[in-house]
Amino acid sequence: MKILLVYPKCPDTFWGFKYALDFISRKAGQPPLGLITVAAMLPQEWEKKLVDMNVTSLRNEDLEWADYVFISAMSIQKKSSLELIARCKEKGAKTVAGGPLFTADFEDFGDVDHLVLNEAEITLPLFLEDLENGCAKAIYQSDEFCDLEKSPLPLFELLDIKKYAVMNLQYSRGCPFDCEFCNISTLFGDNVRTKSRAQVIAELDALSELGYKGSVFFVDDNFIGNKKKLKKEILPAITDWVKMHHRRFTFLTETSVNLADDEKLMTMMVEAGFNTVFVGIETTNEESLVECGKNQNSNRDLLESVRKMQGSGLLVNAGFILGFDNDPPAIFEKMSEFIQNSGIVNAMIGLLNAPRNTRLYKRLIDEGRLVLEPTGDNTDLSMNFDPKLGREAIMEGYRKVIQAVYSPHPYYKRVKKFLTEFHPNKDMKYFSESLQVKAFLKSVMMLGIMEKGRRYYWQLFFWTLFRRPKLFPMAMTFAVYGFHFRKYFYPLM
16 A cells, blocks of 8 residues: 555644744644654555645645545644645545544545544554455544553654654643633543653654754643653653753643642653643633633632743743633733733734534534634634624724734833743753754844834843843744744734
8 A cells, every 4th residue: 555644734823933934944833743643553564655735745646646645634724624635536546534623523524535533543443454354434433532552653754854843742642621612622531641651752762863853842732631640750751861862852842720839840841851831821810711611720820820830940831812701891901911921922812712512612502602613723813603792892802912912012021021030940952052043143134124123123132142141042032933923913913
């Protein structure tokens, strides 16, 4: 068999960092980990070729070469996926599709020859057995969750690692929390399943053997879902590995805000090489947190929680959501103030949407308020339901928050506040040194000479150079991020 694994194109998004990637000559933020994991589940003797449409083009010759085209995608890639499937059908290429998009919306993909849904560790072997016996079915599903210790080592060698800003790996699936708007527990369950220490180290070894140096993103939806195992096995093993390899990698991941309650865990993460965490703060309004079941964020000083994490040496990125039923008219101003006061530089502010099969989706159907299917992007000015504050009021408030957070003056001011208060681990590398020179020289030209807000760039440049010189690379990287955010949010600025 000749297998072509294709990852559809992602649209321009907040976290895509499209305009920042140009500074470091990278095509995409991270590779399609799901597809290269699926590739490792296929028979070893089969030929395999990967085409990530975010870093290279898909040629007709690729489709003609393949016996089967395997496609995996997230919800935000739906448009590109439909176009890809239509192209495959036109060329007579047989398709096999799976992943979050197809699992949630499989009814929308009637042109796919074989839908292999839910977790591939369970459903893919069933498909392969039927394929060998000449009786492959149109759809494979399972309500079971796999044992992650049986998940294979991804075929990292299929990647062109020089085209990506970071590499990624997955340690766990599932989340112990059940926020109303989130589909993670629907897709992966509320029981946190994990890989073994040996698996994690094997994946680090595989990346190292490819010659990779830089940041590795643990893509777990909640890395600290099983704190006991992290502390006892995984973090000590990673710590030993990075010391042995002279801190070849640094790590970033996603966690819940209750990480701030565990000083030992934060210390261990930093010691292991973690320098950045993404946290879903969502809202500063207590009633809205209760509404959406974000219990881990309720009844706490969220500002202090952020300061604890950043005080431990972890750079905090965060997500915020507008549009909850209990959001008051003052929410827009309060959210802007919180973001500025927290010093969270990368604050992803989105509009509430209801993904399929979430508790929110079902509630809005019952209330007769669901009007559209979600796009998968909560920063594209879409809301797929009728909000109680009123669509017009939310859109106007959203625009004001974006301006208050990402216009040059408040953005650079927030960067300076963060740099003033941040105390990094002295041994930590926060950004790839090999890419800093290119990015710095381009930032001088683009941000220091060509952009209208260049005076704020130079203010930050000299302030950091003289006040926090060790953080100068970080300051310049944030300047580049700001350029991306302003370009991305340009219609609202």
